[in-house]
Amino acid sequence: MTVSVALFGAGGKMGCRITDQLKDYDRYDVRYVEPSDSGRERLAERGLSATPENEALDGADIVVLAVPDDLIGTVSEDVVPQMDRGSMVVLLDPAAAYAGKLYERADISYFITHPAHPSIVDANSSLSGDNPDWFGGQGREEQDIVCALHQGPNEDYDRGEAFARDIYAPVRRAHELTTEQMVVLEPALVEMVLGSCLYAIREAHEHAVDIGVPEQAAKDFLFGHFRVELGIVFGFTDFPFSDGAQEAIEQTKQDIFVSDWKETVFSEERLDEVTSEIA
Template sequence: MVVLLDPAAAYADTLYERNDTSYFITHPAHPSIIDASSDLSREDPDWFGGQGREEQDIVCALHQGPDENYERGEALARDIYAPVRRAHELTTEQMILLEPALVEMVLGSCLYAVREAYDHVVEQGVPEQAARDFLFGHFRVELGIVFGFTDFPFSDGAQEIIEETKGDIFASNWKDQVFSEDKLDEIVAEVA
């Protein structure tokens, strides 16, 4: 069994064809910023998991091989990324939708935009620590609202501002572009 961290080579069909080899893909979800157990304020936070300090979830796919090899691969992945809370069985194609599409293409790009906006307000005279404290506190609240971890909504004014501003930041068809098979094929071929 060959264990891969990234689904790109499998998705791009660049792995060696061998009937005697199983290809198992696994990747950590990393410790969640939402979970109460995650403590990013300590001196040495567990950013990536697998250090035995914070539970994390993992995703796994048996790309090639007999079905019974999935259990072997997941058991190995649980050891590698321990402590593991949940292991999600996916297909290679579903893993590509998560990485690179969801977390690198979308989340990474959005976070760089947030960083640029943060730098901009600091350049406009907001003290950097005030901007950081305000922004990071709102990450928690707004993640809670947007993903339904809390039962309170944005205020009417905030919701109106969000709806009006989304059109200034995102093209109306951005999902069709980012998640298109052609775009994913192009990005994954570059990575592979």
């Protein structure tokens, strides 16, 4: 059975990734919606052309909103009223759903999915090669994904996950979560915490270079310690930090982090604030 898909933002960053994944699948009839000239040029480079919005939505089983987060609410207000009853909207980020920005309509489903990206712990290929797969979903390295049925009948979860596995293929594990759990992961865990810490690490690396450490030496030393310390902290190895290293870590954590940082970052009030700003 052919599944009709209307892909909004088909020529954008995520839209092009999904386009590249779906364009050769026989089981999908994909209609590519792209208003911008630059996006249409990217579609043309792939031998594809844009479809008018009303034609794309006619009989569409799945509507993918691969548009910027801050446009999701506006686009859903335009698109969702035109959709067939029982069809599904697929979102690529939980912020708009969590923030209550989606158009309210009870007879369609909202499904959210997001990639975890290939793991640095068990990636199949080397990141030091000529063209490493940093992002995933290119038919090369497996990745895991998270999914949430934000609204709709329970049986629609399977329909959404099957589609998510295709747009992010190859997929190893798909984790079924709630919208609220997805927001804990992103933006809280991987953007607010991990992203902030990585920028701090980069600043520390640059500072080491500024005060005289040769840049390549600093980079080699830092990236090597990424591996061993990741293994120690997350329990992949039983090889511990030295007593001196553990003491330095505990002392420095007090200099870098305020004592209640987790309660602040993961609080409902903070997540409400951040998702509202995103969407």
